[in-house]
Every structure is written in structure tokens, then in C-alpha cells.
Amino acid sequence: MSAVDQAKNAAQFIEDKTHEARFDELIWMLRQKRDEAALQVPEWEQLRDLASEIKEHTLSNLCHYLEMFEASARRNGATVHWARDGHEHNQIVYDILKSKNADTLIKSKSMLTEECDTRAFLKSRGIKVTETDLGERIQQLDDEPPTPRRVQFCSPKTSFALTQSAFWPTIS
Amino acid sequence: MQSMSERVHDQKFSKPKDLLQSVNGIDFVDFERPDECCGFGGTFSVTEEAVAAKMGYDKLDFVRKAGAEYIVSSDMSCLMHLQGCARRLQKNVRFLHLAQILNGDRE
Numbered sequence: 535m536s537a538v539d540q541a542k543n544a545a546q547f548i549e550d551k552t553h554e555a556r557f558d559e560l561i562w563m564l565r566q567k568r569d570e571a572a573l574q575v576p577e578w579e580q581l582r583d584l585a586s587e588i589k590e591h592t593l594s595n596l597c598h599y600l601e602m603f604e605a606s607a608r609r610n611g612a613t614v615h616w617a618r619d620g621h622e623h624n625q626i627v628y629d630i631l632k633s634k635n636a637d638t639l640i641k642s643k644s645m646l647t648e649e650c651d652t653r654a655f656l657k658s659r660g661i662k663v664t665e666t667d668l669g670e671r672i673q674q675l676d677d678e679p680p681t682p683r684r685v686q687f688c689s690p691k692t693s694f695a696l697t698q699s700a701f702w703p704t705i706s
Numbered sequence: 707m708q709s710m711s712e713r714v715h716d717q718k719f720s721k722p723k724d725l726l727q728s729v730n731g732i733d734f735v736d737f738e739r740p741d742e743c744c745g746f747g748g749t750f751s752v753t754e755e756a757v758a759a760k761m762g763y764d765k766l767d768f769v770r771k772a773g774a775e776y777i778v779s780s781d782m783s784c785l786m787h788l789q790g791c792a793r794r795l796q797k798n799v800r801f802l803h804l805a806q807i808l809n810g811d812r813e
Contacts, residue, residue, distance in 0.1 A: 545756035554760075562739070572714045579713060 620650035627652060628659055642666040648679065707734055708779075709741035717741060722780055722804055729807060737772035739764075746787035762791035770799060780804040 548554055572578045592599060604614045617623035623646075631639060639661055641647060653663045653674070665671040673679070709717045717740070726732055745751065745761025766788060769777060777799055779785050789801045802811070 541754050541756065544754060548756050548760050569714050576715070578715060 620652075621655075623650045624652050624655040628656060628661070631656070631661055636661070638662045638664070640664050640666055643670065707736060707740060712741045722778075725804065725808060726778070732807075735769075735772040735774045737768040737774070739768055744784045744788050746783045748783070751787060758787070759791065762787050763795060766791050766795065766797055766799070770797060774799065776800050776802055778802045778804055778807060 547557075575581065607614050615626045617626055627639075627647075631637075637660065639656060641663065642665065644652075647653065656663050663674075665674045707720060707723055710720050710722075711717060723734065726734070742765065743761060744765045745758040747754075747758065751758035777785070777788055778801075780803065782803070785801050785803060791797075792799050792801075
């Protein structure tokens with residue numbers, strides 16, 4: 535995944551005034567709903583702190599939790615693969631497809647495979663990849679990345695997967 | 707009034723407002739999105755010029771829409787940034803530091 539020029543993208547995004555205004559309206563609506571909900575919970579800030587501590591603890595001890603996950607998944611009959619980076623992840627996926635003589639892959643809403651640029655990797659090796667989530671399918675046909683290019687921020691979910699994808703197991 | 711915090715449970719609290727309330731003849735106005743930053747943010751305005759400017763313009767719009775004649779702040783950076791934005795947009799709004807009011811200055 536290539537580095538993002540935040541400032542340049544932001545300037546472009548702001549330049550498109552109609553789109554920016556609509557986007558702003560949408561995000562502000564979400565913010566208002568969030569505030570409304572937060573006001574119903576007196577211990578809101580304590581809960582935020584607690585969630586933050588849990589997240590920090592989990593990220594600091596990720597090796598432990600990933601191995602714990604691996605053990606549970608194996609116990610449940612899953613095969614767990616470990617990939618050091620996006621390329622290794624893609625290679626594992628491709629090897630599995632090849633071993634099954636598969637030439638088609640159907641996938642849906644996988645940010646990890648987007649971050650690993652799996653679609654391009656497989657396409658260049660003759661695998662036909664089809665997105666099934668409608669929004670992502672439209673973006674695939676439009677040859678656009680799933681997070682709209684003009685949207686500037688990463689969701690916590692995305693940045694988490696991005697940071698940790700080097701150690702992320704692939705389950706098959 | 708600008709909110710002092712983005713925390714939903716702390717938004718009513720404002721020391722500058724407490725001080726200004728002791729001065730006669732000031733009408734306070736409430737504007738939309740009171741907890742949004744003016745966009746200056748120190749080096750942010752240098753590295754993220756487009757976003758910083760847009761945030762400043764938005765803040766000015768909300769304040770102007772609410773009918774404010776003066777923008778008063780205890781923060782020189784916010785004042786400088788918003789004054790710059792106002793000059794570019796040729797908006798007729800005046801700026802004062804909180805201390806100027808407490809000292810009895812008008813402009």
C-alpha cells in the first residue's frame with residue numbers, strides 16, 4: 535500500500551465544494567447522533583477511558599492474543615496462516631487457490647485484502663476477483679479503491695488492520 | 707459561545723464567559739458547532755493549509771450567521787487565524803482579545 539499524501543488529498547477534497555458540503559453534512563449528522571447517545575450515559579468519559587485502556591492493553595499484548603486466537607481457531611478446525619506482510623499474505627491466498635485449481639475468487643468487505651492490494655496481485659496471476667458487496671462492486675467496476683479517494687481519514691478499524699496486518703493470520 | 711471542551715458532558719463550562727459576564731453591555735451569541743476548533747492548531751496550519759483555512763472559514767460562517775459583531779478570545783492564535791480568514795473573505799467582523807475588554811478597551 536502506497537503512502538498517502540494527506541495534505542494534498544485534503545486540498546483536492548475541499549476544492550470539490552458540493553461534495554465536501556454533502557460529506558460534511560453527513561458526518562455532522564453522525565456526530566450529532568453520537569452526542570445525543572453520549573448524553574444519555576453519565577459515565578460516558580469513564581467508559582471511553584476504559585475502552586482506551588482495553589485497546590492499549592490488547593495492542594501491547596497482541597502477540598499473546600493472536601496466538602491465543604490461533605490456538606482456538608485450530609481447535610475449531612480452522613487452518614491458520616501467518617503472513618509477515620501484504621505480499622506474503624497475497625502469496626498464501628494465491629497458493630491456496632492454485633492448489634485447488636481455482637480461477638475465481640468471490641470476496642466481500644475485506645479491508646485487509648484491500649490494504650494488501652490482493653485484488654491486483656491475483657488479477658495479474660489470472661484469478662478473476664469479484665466483490666459482492668454492492669458498494670465495493672461499484673468501486674471495483676469503477677477501478678476505485680474501497681475507501682473513497684477523496685475521504686481523508688482512516689477509520690480506527692482500518693488503521694488498526696493496517697498497523698497489524700504484518701502479523702495478521704489468514705484463515706482458510 | 708465557543709465550548710471549552712469537546713466532551714459532551716463538559717460543554718456548559720466556560721471561564722472566559724464567567725469573566726465576560728461581569729462586564730456590562732455584552733450580548734453573547736450561540737453559534738452552530740460550538741466545540742469545533744478554528745483550525746489554526748500551530749504547525750497544523752502550515753502542514754495542512756487547506757484544512758486549516760476551511761475550518762477557519764466555517765467557524766467564521768457559523769459565528770457570522772449567529773449575528774456576532776465581535777469575536778473575542780483569550781487565545782492569540784485563534785484570533786490571528788480567524789482575522790486572517792475574515793480579511794481574505796472580506797467579512798466585516800471585529801476582533802478583540804479578552805484582556806482588551808477586561809481593561810475597558812473598545813477597539
